Every structure is written in structure tokens, then in C-alpha cells.
Amino acid sequence: MHSVEVxxxxxxxxxxxxxxxxxxxxxxxxxxxxxxLGVRSRSVVVIVNGSGVTKSxxxxxxxxxxxxxxxxxx
Amino acid sequence: xPHGYNGKILHVDLTTGALRVEEPPERFYRRYFGGSALGLYxxxxxxxxxxxxxxxxxxxxxxxxxxxxxxxxxxxxxxxxAKSPLTRVVGDSQCGGFWPAELKFxxxxxxxxxxxxERPVYLWVHDGEAELREGDHLWGKVTGEAEAIIRDELxxxxxxxxxxxxxxxxxxxxxxxxxxxxxxNGRTGMGAxxxxxxxxxxxxxxxxxxxxxxxxxxxxxxxxxxxHVDESDVAGLALLGTSEIVSYQNEAGGLPTHNWSSGVFExxxxxxxxxxxxxxxxxxxxxxxxxxxxxxxxxxxxGAYQVDPLYGGPEYETxxxxxxxxxxxxxxxxxxxxxxxxxxxVDTISCGGTIAWAMECFEEGxxxxxxxxxxxxxxxxxxxxxxxxxxxxxxxxxxxVLAEGSARAARVIGRGSEDFLTTVKxxxxxxxxxxxxxxxxxxxxxxxFGADHQSHEHDDAYDPEEGYLQEMAELGLLDPRPAxxxxxxxxxxxxxxxxxxxxxxxLNLCQFVYGPAWQLYGLDQMVEVVRAVxxxxxxxxxxxxxxxxxxxxxxxxxxxxxIGRESDVLPRKFFKPLKGGPTxxxxxxxxxxxxxxxxxxxxxxxxxxxxxxxxxxxxxxGIAWVADDLGL
Numbered sequence: 001m002h003s004v005e006v007x008x009x010x011x012x013x014x015x016x017x018x019x020x021x022x023x024x025x026x027x028x029x030x031x032x033x034x035x036x037l038g039v040r041s042r043s044v045v046v047i048v049n050g051s052g053v054t055k056s057x058x059x060x061x062x063x064x065x066x067x068x069x070x071x072x073x074x
Numbered sequence: 075x076p077h078g079y080n081g082k083i084l085h086v087d088l089t090t091g092a093l094r095v096e097e098p099p100e101r102f103y104r105r106y107f108g109g110s111a112l113g114l115y116x117x118x119x120x121x122x123x124x125x126x127x128x129x130x131x132x133x134x135x136x137x138x139x140x141x142x143x144x145x146x147x148x149x150x151x152x153x154x155x156a157k158s159p160l161t162r163v164v165g166d167s168q169c170g171g172f173w174p175a176e177l178k179f180x181x182x183x184x185x186x187x188x189x190x191x192e193r194p195v196y197l198w199v200h201d202g203e204a205e206l207r208e209g210d211h212l213w214g215k216v217t218g219e220a221e222a223i224i225r226d227e228l229x230x231x232x233x234x235x236x237x238x239x240x241x242x243x244x245x246x247x248x249x250x251x252x253x254x255x256x257x258x259n260g261r262t263g264m265g266a267x268x269x270x271x272x273x274x275x276x277x278x279x280x281x282x283x284x285x286x287x288x289x290x291x292x293x294x295x296x297x298x299x300x301x302h303v304d305e306s307d308v309a310g311l312a313l314l315g316t317s318e319i320v321s322y323q324n325e326a327g328g329l330p331t332h333n334w335s336s337g338v339f340e341x342x343x344x345x346x347x348x349x350x351x352x353x354x355x356x357x358x359x360x361x362x363x364x365x366x367x368x369x370x371x372x373x374x375x376x377g378a379y380q381v382d383p384l385y386g387g388p389e390y391e392t393x394x395x396x397x398x399x400x401x402x403x404x405x406x407x408x409x410x411x412x413x414x415x416x417x418x419x420v421d422t423i424s425c426g427g428t429i430a431w432a433m434e435c436f437e438e439g440x441x442x443x444x445x446x447x448x449x450x451x452x453x454x455x456x457x458x459x460x461x462x463x464x465x466x467x468x469x470x471x472x473x474x475v476l477a478e479g480s481a482r483a484a485r486v487i488g489r490g491s492e493d494f495l496t497t498v499k500x501x502x503x504x505x506x507x508x509x510x511x512x513x514x515x516x517x518x519x520x521x522x523f524g525a526d527h528q529s530h531e532h533d534d535a536y537d538p539e540e541g542y543l544q545e546m547a548e549l550g551l552l553d554p555r556p557a558x559x560x561x562x563x564x565x566x567x568x569x570x571x572x573x574x575x576x577x578x579x580x581l582n583l584c585q586f587v588y589g590p591a592w593q594l595y596g597l598d599q600m601v602e603v604v605r606a607v608x609x610x611x612x613x614x615x616x617x618x619x620x621x622x623x624x625x626x627x628x629x630x631x632x633x634x635x636x637i638g639r640e641s642d643v644l645p646r647k648f649f650k651p652l653k654g655g656p657t658x659x660x661x662x663x664x665x666x667x668x669x670x671x672x673x674x675x676x677x678x679x680x681x682x683x684x685x686x687x688x689x690x691x692x693x694x695x696g697i698a699w700v701a702d703d704l705g706l
Contacts, residue, residue: 010307011542011592042325043540045310045318045347052314052348054321068310070322072532072592073506073585 002026004059008067012039026063031055033065043070077287078140078607079103083116084182084204086197088271089130089189093204095182104610105696107620108139108183109582110166113155114627116186117164118703123634127159127263128245128270130190136177136236136276139582143178143284143362144607146296147594148587150175150362152236153579157631158262158523159270160247160424160479161499163641164631165262166523168579173234173253173278175362180280187273196224196237196275201282209274214240216417217255218384224277236276239419242269244469246477248424248501252416256369256386257361260421262501262523287609295603299587299594300365307592308366315358315370316390316586317347323394327657328510330503331398332453333430334496334647337507338655341403345393349405356383366587366594372409379410379460388412388422391527394505395426396463400433401453411463418467424479427502429462431480431494432472440489447471495645498525499637503645506532509652509660512560513568516670519642520685522628528585531571533557533564535591542591548598549574549590560666565673576621623695626687629680630700639685642671 003023008016016022016037024033030053034041046053047066059065081103085094106112113135120133134156141149152174158165177185181202194209212220221235234253242249242265249265250258259265268274286292303312310318320342323329327337343349350370359369370387374380388396388408396402396411415422429451435441436451443450449472451458465473475483481500484492496503501524508515511533518525535542538554546554546567555564574590574597581604588595588603595603597614604612632638644667651659675682679691689706692698 009305009309013305040540042322043534045314047310047313052318052351054343054348066309068313068318069307069592070319071308071311071316071586072535073527 002061004061004063004065006033006065006067010069012044012067012069015039024059026059026061028059029055030057030059033059039067044068045070075285076100076103077285077609078144079108079183079284080178080181082182084185084199086185086187086204086206087189088187088191088195088273091206093206103140107580108142109137109153109580110155110576111580111620111624111627112139112184113137113153113166114624114631116184117155117157118627118631118700120186120188121157125157127157127162127267130188130271132157132267132270134187134264134267134271135184136187137184138174138178139580140608141581141583141603143175144286144292145363146292146603147299147364147366148584149582150364151582151584152177152259153582154251154259154264156264156267159245159266160263161501161524163499163635163637164522164628165264165267166628167251167259167261167264168582169251169253169257169259170361170584171234171253171257172362173236173257174582176234176278176280178284179282180278181282185276187271189271191272194272194274196277197273198228198277200279212274213243216240217252217419218382218417220275221255224275228277230279233277233279236278237274237419238265238268239417241418241420241467242266243274244477245270246420246466246469247479247482248421250415250419250421252419255384256416258416258421260423261526263421265419286607288606291602291606295599295606303365303594306594308586308594311368311586312366314347314351315368315387317350317370317388317393319390320346320393321348323505325656326510327652327655327660328507329398330394330505330507332401333399333434333494334503335434336653336655337509337657339398339401339403341401342398344403345397345405345408350387354381354405354409355387359386361584364584364587368586374406374409377406378457379406381406381409381413385413385416391505392422392426395423395430396459399426399430399505400459402456402459403454404456407456407460411460414460414463414467420463420467423504424502425463425466427496428466428476428480428483429459431496432462432476432483434494435487435491440491441487445472493646496647497645498643499523499641501525507657508644508648508662509657510557512558512662513564515560515644515648515662515667516565516568516674517572519644519667519671520674522632528575529572530568530575531589531591536564536567545591545596558660560670562673565670566677569674569677572625573618573621576624577617578621580620580624581617619695623697626692626695627697627700629687630692630704633686633704639671639675639683642685
């Protein structure tokens with residue numbers, strides 16, 4: 001497995017063209033990935049292989065990344 | 075036969091010890107639905123103007139709704155209303171957990187408490203019956219101990235206990251009601267009202283599930299929700315809890331820091347949801363029937379701040395108020411202070427807001443170590459924050475001054491300390507900044523029970539680029555605005571969503587599960603849930619009108635106390651430029667707020683000069699009796 005699986009959830013899936021799954025190259029940071037996808041970095045919770053990561057996390061081959069929207073209040 | 079509700083309201087007179095069951099007709103439930111509106115009905119009927127909030131004449135209502143206790147996510151909630159000892163106007167607060175569902179199973183829809191018992195008592199409600207029991211042995215005990223004693227005494231570990239803690243007994247003005255030792259009716263001092271009545275707890279247990287009109291439809295809706303959590307916009311909430319927004323708020327320049335002097339906190343990562351998840355999180359927890367599982371259970375077994383999982387883990391507001399507000403970048407310390415608040419029964423938001431105010435005063439020399447008994451109450455001093463939380467909860471030393479809330483403490487201390495307040499109607503503001511989300515400037519000002527962040531949909535949902543525009547269109551909101559704008563359209567958006575949130579607090583639905591934007595269930599599904607449970611052919615229009623009714627009842631209570639537009643005032647601090655980060659130099663504008671108020675009162679159908687409901691509006695909402703009460 002050479003790529004990174006990116007799964008946008010909820011409204012993010014809607015905004016990224018309705019795709020269930022995107023395959024991207026490893027080696028970029030989460031921040032760079034979000035910029036490339038045109039998603040505002042702060043508006044997303046990023047879960048890699050089941051754990052929350054910061055935006056500076058560098059994606060590795062085989063990573064499974066879920067992009068989750070944030071709730072509006074709380 | 076009634077569907078969803080019991081048709082029984084329990085009235086308790088603590089002065090005489092008399093218990094009475096009222097059986098209102100179906101039309102009563104159809105008009106008020108439950109929760110906040112039902113509670114306000116009894117508050118308005120039973121509590122004359124100028125009542126002492128801590129006196130026997132105050133009424134405390136604990137209200138469920140027609141949906142509470144049904145088998146679907148996000149319905150097990152209770153609204154407490156009373157005259158607030160903190161704001162001296164209406165008090166209103168919601169909780170979740172298992173207690174609300176259990177009260178429905180125990181056979182009642184609401185409990186209306188008046189008077190004051192001579193000695194401490196607790197109320198035991200079970201299987202359609204109720205009795206007052208001696209409570210001297212509970213007095214002074216933290217919530218964990220009191221709950222254990224009650225369960226032991228009643229011989230049933232599954233009894234659910236709602237209680238004020240020792241802070242409520244000592245009438246800390248922002249004392250909370252606590253259930254299961256970690257859920258709170260946090261705001262507006264409802265715990266102090268319960269404590270002032272010598273009522274220590276309400277224990278409930280029952281087996282009667284509410285009748286549901288269309289079981290199959292409800293089951294399908296419940297299953298849909300459970301199946302969709304992980305694909306929905308609350309998937310992150312499920313995993314990280316409300317703490318998921320700490321990093322976002324900081325990056326937006328909207329994490330209140332150093333008593334609201336800045337919107338960015340250097341130490342934010344230490345108190346973030348990701349950090350909690352990686353370190354002290356033990357497991358996730360949930361409320362009765364809810365598939366989202368957003369609650370945190372934390373444990374710390376080593377070091378200076380050890381935390382018992384019984385008392386739950388900090389929500390976003392707590393991480394902000396006891397963390398960022400105070401400059402404290404120590405997660406264990408914040409979790410410890412959260413434990414103290416849940417053990418003693420204290421609102422974490424007002425507690426953090428009051429301590430942060432005191433810290434700024436200390437930094438500026440208006441409060442000294444002599445005042446604090448030697449405690450260096452400086453930003454970033456985790457030990458001082460934890461110590462002061464405990465002193466407030468116990469009304470010890472300087473904690474006795476702060477237990478009055480920052481607004482009263484400022485009046486006592488003087489020396490210009492009032493300039494540092496972050497209060498509206500004497501209640502400390504929660505951790506969402508109007509500098510960033512500008513409609514909060516309006517809602518914080520006008521909300522009848524003080525600055526509240528759960529009373530409308532925040533501005534991001536109406537953002538032209540990242541908003542929930544399809545959902546907003548369902549409400550006829552078709553002209554999105556950037557978050558920092560507060561024009562007539564934004565006021566319209568705020569008012570419409572305020573009425574929707576009023577419906578949520580009347581139906582006692584969890585605002586993370588049901589709502590007009592990112593929530594798990596949309597508004598059309600909310601209508602389907604009400605129809606399936608009650609068998610009534612309700613419409614969204616009817617439900618939003620119920621929310622507007624609730625708003626007007628809240629506003630009318632305040633009008634009876636002589637409070638109107640002149641109290642819809644933001645703290646001076648919000649008009650001063652913030653320091654640092656993306657919101658460096660940003661402030662709320664005085665003119666935009668005054669204009670927004672004019673627009674808002676007009677849209678709401680109120681007297682613009684006085685800021686109070688008109689007879690016409692109250693009649694339109696089917697509550698002419700409230701207009702009579704107001705002498706309009």
C-alpha cells in the first residue's frame with residue numbers, strides 16, 4: 001500500500017465532491033493535505049488510524065485518515 | 075391516552091411537607107410541550123415579582139418534555155427553571171444523563187418545588203409515588219458520597235440522584251444541580267435555589283416506559299441515527315467530545331484567554347481534545363438512549379492532581395474557563411478543578427470566569443495577596459486556580475467573596491475592578507467570542523438568563539464559504555454573511571435560530587443531536603420524532619413557534635421584574651481590542667450592537683424602546699394570560 005487513504009465525513013464529503021475515499025501521496029503534512037484539498041485547516045478534526053493528530057503530522061504510506069467536521073457550538 | 079408523557083405534575087410544598095399531583099389536560103402539553111416552557115408556566119404562575127431567589131417563595135421547576143425517556147438518541151434531558159440568585163432575573167439550565175429518563179419512568183413529567191423545609195430533606199419519587207425523607211445525614215457530603223448513601227438507604231443501585239452539592243447548601247450563587255455526579259444543570263445558580271430550600275436531592279426510580287404512538291416509526295428513526303453517527307458531522311464529537319473544538323477556537327482567534335484579553339492561548343495544545351484523548355481519557359460515556367457517546371470519563375492516578383473517574387471529564391467550556399481563561403495549560407489541573415466542581419456542585423463556566431476576573435485584578439494590583447490569604451492568583455498558576463475552585467465551593471476565605479460571582483465581587487472590591495468583568499446580567503460569559511462570531515454580541519446581550527452560547531446557531535453555519543447553506547435555506551435563510559458581520563440579515567438569522575433552539579430546550583432535545591445545521595438529526599427529522607412519539611400531527615412551524623413562546627415567557631418574567639433593554643448590555647471588555655493572533659485589534663462595535671438591538675426587538679415583535687414583549691405578540695403566541703400578568 002503506497003498511498004494514504006483519506007475519508008472525508010459528513011459535510012466535508014459533500015464539499016469534496018461526494019467521494020467516499022481519496023488516495024493521496026504520503027510525505028506531506030496534514031496541513032499541506034488540507035490546503036491542497038481546499039479545506040480550511042482549523043475547521044477539521046483529523047483522525048489517523050483511529051487517533052486524533054495535530055495538523056503538523058506527516059502522512060505515512062498506509063495511513064487511514066478521516067477528516068471530520070466540527071460541531072458549531074458547545 | 076397520552077403518548078410520550080405521563081399527564082402528571084408533582085407539586086411539592088417543602089414548608090408544609092404536602093405533596094400533590096396535578097393532571098393537566100392534553101392541550102396543556104400540546105401548547106407547552108415540556109422543558110423550559112412548561113417550567114416557565116409554573117414559575118410565572120407561582121412566583122410573584124421581587125421574590126427573593128434564595129427565599130421560600132421562589133419556585134424551582136424540574137421539567138421533562140413529551141419526548142423524554144423514549145428510545146432514541148438525545149432525548150434524556152431536563153430543564154430547571156427558577157428565579158436566579160446570580161442574575162436576579164430568570165434562571166434556566168438543562169442537563170442530560172439518565173435522571174431525566176428515570177423521572178419519566180417514575181411516573182411524572184415535572185416536579186414543582188416551593189417553600190423551604192425546616193431541616194434538610196430529600197425527595198424520593200418512584201413508581202407513581204413520592205415522599206420526603208430526612209436528609210440531615212447527607213448535608214455537607216460531596217455528591218459521590220451523598221449518591222452512594224441514598225442508593226444504599228433505598229436498597230437500589232439503579233436509583234438516579236439529582237442533587238445540589240455542598241456548594242448549593244452554602245448558596246454559592248453559581249451552584250449547579252448535579253446528577254450522576256458528573257452531569258450538570260450548570261448555569262444560573264439552580265443548585266443554590268435547591269440548597270436554599272434545604273432540599274438536598276431528588277432520587278428517582280421507575281419501570282414504566284412512556285407509551286409511544288408509532289413504535290415502528292420511532293424505531294426506524296432511532297436506528298437511522300445510530301447507523302449514521304460515524305458518517306455525520308457529529309462523528310468528531312463522538313470521538314473527542316466537545317473538547318474537539320479547542321484547537322479550532324484557538325486557530326480562529328476565538329479561545330478566550332487571560333480573562334478575555336486575547337483570543338489565542340499559547341498553551342492550547344495542552345488542554346486540547348487530542349491531548350485528552352492521548353493521555354487522561356479512560357473511556358467515553360453517554361446519556362440514556364443516545365448513540366453519540368460524547369461524554370468523557372477521565373482518570374489521573376499520579377501527580378499533584380488526581381482525578382476520580384466518577385466525576386467525569388472536562389467539556390470544552392470547562393477546558394476554556396478553568397484553562398485558557400486562567401492561562402492554565404495543565405490538563406490534569408483543569409480535570410481536577412472539574413472534579414471539584416462536580417463533587418461540590420459548581421458551574422465550571424462561572425467558576426472559571428470569576429477566577430479569571432480575579433486573576434486579572436490581581437495582576438493589576440486591585441486584589442492583593444492580603445485579600446487572597448497569600449494565594450498568588452496570577453494567570454498560569456494552576457495550583458492557585460485549583461485551590462481557589464475549592465475555596466469557592468466551600469465558601470472559604472477569599473472563596474467566600476468569589477462565590478458571589480465576579481459582578482458582585484467587583485462591586486465589593488471596587489478599585490476599578492468592574493472594568494475587567496465579562497458578565498451580562500451578572501452572569502459570566504461562556505467560551506465563544508462575539509469578536510469572532512458576531513451574532514453572539516446580540517444573543518449574549520438579549521438572552522433573558524444572561525450570556526449563553528447554547529441559545530442559537532453560531533455564525534459559522536451561515537458563512538458564505540463554509541456554512542450549512544442547504545440547511546439554512548430550509549429556514550428561508552438565503553443570504554449568508556461572514557462571521558464578523560452583524561447586520562440586519564445576521565440579526566434575522568440569530569432570531570430565527572434562537573426560536574429553533576428555544577424549541578430544542580422546550581422539547582428537551584440535545585442540541586448536539588438535533589438542530590438546524592451540523593447536528594445528527596435535521597429539523598424535518600425532529601418533526602418526525604415528535605409525531606412518532608406523541609401521535610400529534612405537529613409541524614416544524616408549530617414547534618418553532620413553541621420555541622418563540624418559550625423566549626417570550628422568559629422575557630416576560632424579566633419584564634415583570636422591571637428588566638428590559640437597559641439590561642441588555644455587554645461588558646466593557648468586549649469593546650476593547652483583543653491582543654494577539656488572528657483577532658489582534660478586533661473589538662465588538664457599540665453602534666453595531668445598538669442597531670442590532672433595535673432590529674432584533676422589532677423582528678421579535680417587542681416594544682423597541684423598552685425591549686419587552688407586547689400584548690399583541692403574547693396573544694399571537696396563545697399566552698394572553700402572560701400579557702394580563704404584565705399589566706399590558
